[in-house]
Amino acid sequence: MTPSFNQTQALQTTQASPVHQLKAFKVSAAVVLTASLCLLSAPSTWAASAEKGKEAFMKNGCWQCHGTEGQGGAAGLKLAPSPKPLAYISAFIRNTNGPMPPYTEKILSESDVADIHAYLQSVPPAPDPKTLPALN
Numbered sequence: 001m002t003p004s005f006n007q008t009q010a011l012q013t014t015q016a017s018p019v020h021q022l023k024a025f026k027v028s029a030a031v032v033l034t035a036s037l038c039l040l041s042a043p044s045t046w047a048a049s050a051e052k053g054k055e056a057f058m059k060n061g062c063w064q065c066h067g068t069e070g071q072g073g074a075a076g077l078k079l080a081p082s083p084k085p086l087a088y089i090s091a092f093i094r095n096t097n098g099p100m101p102p103y104t105e106k107i108l109s110e111s112d113v114a115d116i117h118a119y120l121q122s123v124p125p126a127p128d129p130k131t132l133p134a135l136n
């Protein structure tokens with residue numbers, strides 16, 4: 001008995017019909033469009049906000065040791081103006097095992113930390129003492 005291999009049938013099943021191909025194209029075009037829209041809108045959600053950073057700085061009690069503007073105090077170091085890089089601050093917050101308690105990502109997300117960094121960056125530099133009438 002010869003194997004009954006039906007070539008026409010095999011071709012029909014492997015070759016997608018033009019309608020089918022068009023549908024597949026439409027679906028992939030929609031996927032690409034959605035993906036690029038997500039990428040386009042992403043920077044606005046990632047951009048650090050000094051305003052939100054100030055909120056997080058207050059809400060999480062950073063101010064109690066570091067001062068409301070990160071100027072430093074009896075309990076915490078000066079953080080601003082001219083804060084250290086975000087990567088340093090983030091690593092410190094997560095890993096500190098000294099007098100400052102560590103903050104996990106559950107309590108303070110990476111975007112909160114980026115916002116806090118933006119807030120510290122927004123603190124203006126101290127004025128030159130020579131420009132303060134009370135000191136001259």
Ligand code: HEC
Pocket residue numbers: 057060061062063064065066075076077078079084088089092093096098099100101103108116
């Ligand atoms: C209980 C007091 C306390 C609180 C609350 C606190 N800190 Fe600190 N922080 C410290 C102390 C003390 C140090 C210095 C610790 C050390 O050198 O180990 C420090 C160090 C740091 C440093 C490293 C500074 C440097 O120049 O090396 C950063 C950054 C920092 N804190 C950020 C924060 C942020 C952001 C928060 C809030 C999420 C916060 N801290 C909350 C007490 C505190």
